[in-house]
Amino acid sequence: MSPTSSNSLTVIDNRNGKKYVIPISTTAHDSAIAASAFKDIVHERENGEKQGLRVTDRGFLNTAVIQSSITFIDGDKGILRYRGYPIEQLAESSTFLESAYLLIWGELPTKSQYSLFHDEVMNHSTTHVDTEEIFRSFRYDAHPMSILTSVFAALGSYYPEANPSLQGQTLFTKQTQSAIENMDKQIYRLIGKAPTLAAMAYRVRQGRHFITPPPGLSYTGSFLYQMDCLGQQDFKPNPVLERALDTLFLLHADHELNASTTTVLQAASSLTDPYSAISNSFVCIVRDAHRSSQYTVSVVFCGANEAVIRMLISIGSPDKVPEFIEQVKKREKVLSGFGHRVYKTTDPRSYIIRKTADEVFKVTGKDPLVETAMRLHDVALKDEYFVKRNLYPNVDFWAASGLIYKAMGFPLDFFPVLFAVPRVVGWVAHWRQMMLSPDGVKIWRPRQIYVGPSVRDYSPIEDRDEVDRKKVTDAPTAVFHSGQSKRTQLASYIGKRSKL
Missing domain, CATH: 1.10.230.10 (Cytochrome P450-Terp, domain 2)
Known part of the structure; x- marks a missing residue:
């Protein structure tokens, strides 16, 4: 690039007076520079080696890690769009599954496209009977998000055809007809099973039997049915509540690179299976990111x-x-x-x-x-x-x-579940976009700024002096023991480790 180009950034290193010209890439909405460009601006380390500058951005306040065409947010103006469509228009006229199609495939579906997608999602809503044993293995008071984190991870074990470790690392990135069909099938499964697994997490804590997803109901209608039906004949959820839940699901379907979505992509960049990648995201929701x-x-x-x-x-x-x-x-x-x-x-x-x-x-x-x-x-x-x-x-x-x-009668600790179920759509949309990237998938490996000690020589344990710890975090803390744990500590038995 010419030093006089207006579409560039000129950086002067005041340590030595050197000048660097860094290209600026511009899109309709953003301008950006490549952080890797700063690697050319070198400094000398303490051992005499030269190393390029690193860009620090604690909490990713101003770092873009991907290019995406899924969700647009303008925080200063209060704008949210799915694939260019204002969220207000979608909430008024669309449905959760139609907007899910939009997020994943980029366009609003035709009648035939929507019919195929809807039917595949609903047909893949049932789960293997063995998953019931996984749910029943949890304590009665287990948090539902802990349950779902575990169950989604286990879900991948039922579908070896979706595991790149077994089928080859290019399973989803080679973009052949069979690869795309395999990818779509996993998307149907994940979206279809999300409300079923959530309903199972709801019912297991109440000691109720699980319900097979009923035919003929909407996505949210089926969800409410699976949670609430106790065997009543011709049970149908209230249509106002069904529509309200559908609207909330639509609003929560995606929100760009929040913590949970970023976690999915971090895991997916290692080319793991989609079930493992998505199971990681649940912990970001329950911890209020x-x-x-x-x-x-x-x-x-x-x-x-x-x-x-x-x-x-x-x-x-x-x-x-x-x-x-x-x-x-x-x-x-x-x-x-x-x-x-x-x-x-x-x-x-x-x-x-x-x-x-x-x-x-x-x-x-x-x-x-x-x-x-x-x-x-x-x-x-x-x-x-x-x-x-x-x-x-x-x-x-x-x-x-x-x-x-x-x-609507949901317990407080079930609220994060009602956020996670629709967000599965956003997660798979971003996962699919990453797998189909024309530039390929590059593993996400952030760098660090090392601030620890310089090189030190090892000394045997008997030669080490006791050092006063300045902070409580400088050494392990002792745990208070009572009851059986304390009695066991006081007992004598073969193999008991003596104190140093």
């Missing part, structure tokens, strides 16, 4: 919308909202459901969900927490403290997904 600032809550083993409900319960009533707001400002309390890593204005999905909530409440009755939520919403939006920090309600606040799910 949606916190965006120090003012939003971080909840272990709990979805973000579940955290909103717990916060509203803790507030108690609308009249206590001002007191809670002041405690948040003093950092004595945490505020859930406001702020987002991407959106700097109101999340576009929140309006749709609020409308959906009104429809659901007409059937179920309004949850008392709604009044508290409304007051919190209004007070926070008028408070300069939150406005200056761009802390607007996000999808998890008016996902009232929390308030809707609660009104």
Whole structure:
């Protein structure tokens, strides 16, 4: 590239005065430079070797790892589009499965295309009878997301034809007719079995028998049937709740490279099977990867919308909202459901969900927490403290997904499952895009900045001096033992290890 090119970045290394010209690639929406270009800007290491500069970006705040045509987000303007279609239009006119087709194959389907996709998904919703034993092996109080993480990983063992370790590493990347057909079959299986496995996780904790997916119902209708039917004749889920769940599923189907999707792609870049790659993503959901600032809550083993409900319960009533707001400002309390890593204005999905909530409440009755939520919403939006920090309600606040799910009778710890089931679509869409990349699949291997000790010589254990640890993290901590564990420690037996 010419040094005078306007489509470039000029970098001057002030350590030696050298000048570097780095090309800028531009698309309709973004401009970017290749981080690898900085490898030409070298520095001398302590051992005399020369090494190129590395780009640090803790938390991937401004690092693009792929090019994607699936989901577009403009956080400053509050825009979300699936393959170019505004989320508002899809939520109004489309369905979850139609939008799933759009996300995966890039275009809205014709009638025949949709019919094939719908039928394949629904036909692949049944599971092997052995999976029932996996579910029943968990404790009665096991978190449903722990169950699903394990079951999705185990699912791959039933389909050896989908395992690149057994069939060859180019199983999904060679793009032959048979490879594409194999890929599509796994996509049908994953989307079809997601609600079935979720319903099984729901029922196993209640000691109920599992239900075979019924024919003739919609995707969300079948899901509700499998969770709720207790043998009643001609059982049909309420159509308002069925449609509401379909809308929520559509809104949650994809959201670009969030933590869970990135985890899928990180694993998939090693060319593992899709079931193993997707099972990894569940742990990102239950650990609330949606916190965006120090003012939003971080909840272990709990979805973000579940955290909103717990916060509203803790507030108690609308009249206590001002007191809670002041405690948040003093950092004595945490505020859930406001702020987002991407959106700097109101999340576009929140309006749709609020409308959906009104429809659901007409059937179920309004949850008392709604009044508290409304007051919190209004007070926070008028408070300069939150406005200056761009802390607007996000999808998890008016996902009232929390308030809707609660009104529909779902337990709090099942909320993350209701997020994960539709997100399987986004995961497989990004997985498929990666496998079909014209540039091939390159394993994701981030670099680090080493800050540890320089070279040291090993010394035998008897020659080492006791060192005062400056921090509790500098050495292992002792665990308190009681009960049988303590009695066992005090007992004598053959093979017991003596203390050094």
